[in-house]
Amino acid sequence: MTVKLQPETEKLVEEEIKNGHFDTVDELIVQGVHAWREKHQVETAARKPKKNFAQFLLDSPLPGSGLKLERQKDAPRPLDL
Numbered sequence: 458m459t460v461k462l463q464p465e466t467e468k469l470v471e472e473e474i475k476n477g478h479f480d481t482v483d484e485l486i487v488q489g490v491h492a493w494r495e496k497h498q499v500e501t502a503a504r505k506p507k508k509n510f511a512q513f514l515l516d517s518p519l520p521g522s523g524l525k526l527e528r529q530k531d532a533p534r535p536l537d538l
Contacts, residue, residue, distance in 0.1 A: 479485040
């Protein structure tokens with residue numbers, strides 16, 4: 458992979474290596490990516506599956522409230538025509 462840096466960025470990278478904060482450019486990039494992921498809470502292993510609204514309500518403090526969130530799939534609703 459070829460990476461083209463702006464002169465200011467290249468100077469910043471060289472300063473960080475010279476000051477002993479990093480040994481190599483690769484180390485600087487890896488640490489930067491890890492810091493970004495941590496800051497933005499990016500989960501690399503597996504993302505949590507999204508819940509539907511009913512699952513959200515069942516996992517919340519509302520289950521003890523007596524709400525019945527199950528659907529009656531076999532019984533159609535009566536229609537007044």
